[in-house]
Amino acid sequence: MGKRQAGEPLEDVVAADSPISKKARLEDFPAPEPQRNGHSQINGHGLNNDARNGNGISQTAYQQEQGPEEATQSPQFPQSLQAEDGEDDEQSAYSTISRQTAPTEGYSDLYLDTINRSVLDFDFEKLCSVSLSNINVYACLICGKYYQGRGPKSHAYFHALEIGHHVYVNMQTKKVYVLPEGYEVKSKSLEDIKFVVDPKLPKEEVIMLDKVAKDAWDLSGKKYRPGFVGMNNIKENDYFNVIIQALAHIPPLRNFFMLEDLSSTASSELATRFSVLVRKIWNTRAFKTHVSPHELIQQVSRQSNKRFDLLHQSDPVDFLSWFLNNMHLALGGSKTKPGTSIIHRVFQGKLKMESQRITAKADAGDRLRFEEAAEVIVETTRYLMLTLDLPAAPLFQDELDRNIIPQVPLTSILSKYDGVKAQEHLSMRKRYRLLHPLPPFLLFHIKRFSKNKFVAERNPTIVTFPVRSLDMAPYVEPNPAAHPVGEPIWYDLVANVTHEAVRTRDDSVEGEAERKVWRVQMRDRARDEWLQVQDLFVERVATETLFTKESYLMVWERRREGKGKGKGKGKGVSGGEG
Numbered sequence: 001m002g003k004r005q006a007g008e009p010l011e012d013v014v015a016a017d018s019p020i021s022k023k024a025r026l027e028d029f030p031a032p033e034p035q036r037n038g039h040s041q042i043n044g045h046g047l048n049n050d051a052r053n054g055n056g057i058s059q060t061a062y063q064q065e066q067g068p069e070e071a072t073q074s075p076q077f078p079q080s081l082q083a084e085d086g087e088d089d090e091q092s093a094y095s096t097i098s099r100q101t102a103p104t105e106g107y108s109d110l111y112l113d114t115i116n117r118s119v120l121d122f123d124f125e126k127l128c129s130v131s132l133s134n135i136n137v138y139a140c141l142i143c144g145k146y147y148q149g150r151g152p153k154s155h156a157y158f159h160a161l162e163i164g165h166h167v168y169v170n171m172q173t174k175k176v177y178v179l180p181e182g183y184e185v186k187s188k189s190l191e192d193i194k195f196v197v198d199p200k201l202p203k204e205e206v207i208m209l210d211k212v213a214k215d216a217w218d219l220s221g222k223k224y225r226p227g228f229v230g231m232n233n234i235k236e237n238d239y240f241n242v243i244i245q246a247l248a249h250i251p252p253l254r255n256f257f258m259l260e261d262l263s264s265t266a267s268s269e270l271a272t273r274f275s276v277l278v279r280k281i282w283n284t285r286a287f288k289t290h291v292s293p294h295e296l297i298q299q300v301s302r303q304s305n306k307r308f309d310l311l312h313q314s315d316p317v318d319f320l321s322w323f324l325n326n327m328h329l330a331l332g333g334s335k336t337k338p339g340t341s342i343i344h345r346v347f348q349g350k351l352k353m354e355s356q357r358i359t360a361k362a363d364a365g366d367r368l369r370f371e372e373a374a375e376v377i378v379e380t381t382r383y384l385m386l387t388l389d390l391p392a393a394p395l396f397q398d399e400l401d402r403n404i405i406p407q408v409p410l411t412s413i414l415s416k417y418d419g420v421k422a423q424e425h426l427s428m429r430k431r432y433r434l435l436h437p438l439p440p441f442l443l444f445h446i447k448r449f450s451k452n453k454f455v456a457e458r459n460p461t462i463v464t465f466p467v468r469s470l471d472m473a474p475y476v477e478p479n480p481a482a483h484p485v486g487e488p489i490w491y492d493l494v495a496n497v498t499h500e501a502v503r504t505r506d507d508s509v510e511g512e513a514e515r516k517v518w519r520v521q522m523r524d525r526a527r528d529e530w531l532q533v534q535d536l537f538v539e540r541v542a543t544e545t546l547f548t549k550e551s552y553l554m555v556w557e558r559r560r561e562g563k564g565k566g567k568g569k570g571k572g573v574s575g576g577e578g
Contacts, residue, residue: 123292230290230536436482498549
């Protein structure tokens with residue numbers, strides 16, 4: 001008896017997909033292949049041996065890598081099980097990789113419990129740990145490593161399959177994705193991670209940084225002060241750390257780099273990375289109590305042709321001079337026109353220099369005589385930093401056979417700029433005088449190191465100074481139009497970079513060698529306290545002991561004058577914030 005044909009397919013009756021793949025049915029019951037234009041086609045798609053052997057996988061994966069948004073399949077079923085009769089049934093199920101555009105309903109927080117915030121460190125340069133590429137970098141939120149891309153052929157995708165780490169954040173857009181599924185996670189629980197990647201405080205909080213004392217706690221519950229955190233000394237970059245710490249505590253400079261959006265402007269990578277580091281120093285929701293300057297110092301190393309790097313210790317003042325000039329250009333400043341960037345508006349001042357040539361002649365008795373030329377050359381130049389020369393250190397010990405540590409007041413070495421004291425340089429005699437207006441911040445470089453053909457020498461002279469109320473009026477040429485004659489010009493100390501020579505054992509012929517240790521002392525304006533930072537160590541210091549160290553670089557802030565100032569009317573100068 002012949003078999004009766006079924007009235008309707010079994011799939012419609014059971015309302016379930018058949019457990020046997022369509023490819024298997026095609027192999028069991030091959031259908032004749034229609035010929036069109038001399039080529040073998042099925043449903044309008046030509047097949048060759050490569051397609052049958054699964055060699056089309058790489059091409060399909062490449063198309064899927066362009067983005068999960070282009071995927072049209074359901075998030076619950078593979079594409080091979082959703083193919084309609086009009087689609088290519090001959091293609092292998094493994095040649096199409098399923099990507100989801102959204103999480104499965106009810107599983108939006110899948111894998112978020114595997115995130116390990118304690119290992120996340122976004123301070124290092126954003127390079128893929130496999131390809132060392134800085135393009136389209138993602139950070140694994142489970143192990144903290146960087147990987148490139150999130151497509152089916154990317155390193156992050158393979159890391160998710162091999163290790164089982166599924167949550168990644170894009171370091172540029174700060175979007176979080178789950179791999180290998182490929183959908184974006186939108187959860188409020190991830191906001192703290194996105195903030196640590198690129199911390200941005202609102203303008204109201206930035207303005208109050210110096211007015212309200214605020215403490216914060218890291219992931220382990222350790223207390224710290226935002227703005228006064230340690231900086232990692234990766235190898236020999238302590239000279240770099242003290243300069244960055246000092247610049248991060250100059251209010252107009254700090255506020256500019258914390259509030260200005262440099263990523264959308266034509267600013268260079270140097271300005272962008274410095275901005276990120278300053279914001280991390282003042283971060284109130286940090287995961288740890290220190291920061292690492294690795295990302296910025298790598299950019300500095302490339303831009304300075306490895307003149308300043310993390311493997312060799314350099315001079316802090318040399319680095320500061322290079323950094324300010326390159327930052328001025330990075331912000332679009334002009335080489336000739338003053339005041340074209342925040343750097344010049346904060347630090348640049350004018351200086352008058354008088355030069356007089358000295359000639360040597362022999363008189364009638366064949367005696368050598370030095371005569372000054374009658375002509376005095378007057379020049380006006382601009383400066384970002386003022387160099388102060390120390391008097392010569394004593395060569396002998398005292399009667400108790402102890403080393404003499406000489407002291408000199410800051411006002412004594414500032415007399416170089418009073419316009420009276422002359423400095424001899426080669427065959428020229430020069431006098432210097434500051435001009436109005438003085439910049440909002442003055443940088444003093446106390447010159448301690450000198451080199452000649454044979455040896456490098458260090459001057460250990462201690463410079464004594466007042467922490468507040470340094471009068472700069474005696475060193476500025478009077479100008480009634482800019483400042484009343486006889487009125488003081490007060491400056492207060494902001495930061496002080498100190499040097500310490502530490503002796504290390506050395507078996508060489510020269511004897512013991514000295515290692516340079518750099519520290520920076522900074523004022524906490526909100527608490528009116530001073531703190532000292534050396535790499536990762538932060539400690540309070542007494543104001544009375546600041547001058548006992550070998551000061552090398554000083555940052556002074558001009559005190560703001562009160563409004564409505566007048567003579568003889570009981571209106572004095574407001575102290576303001578030092």
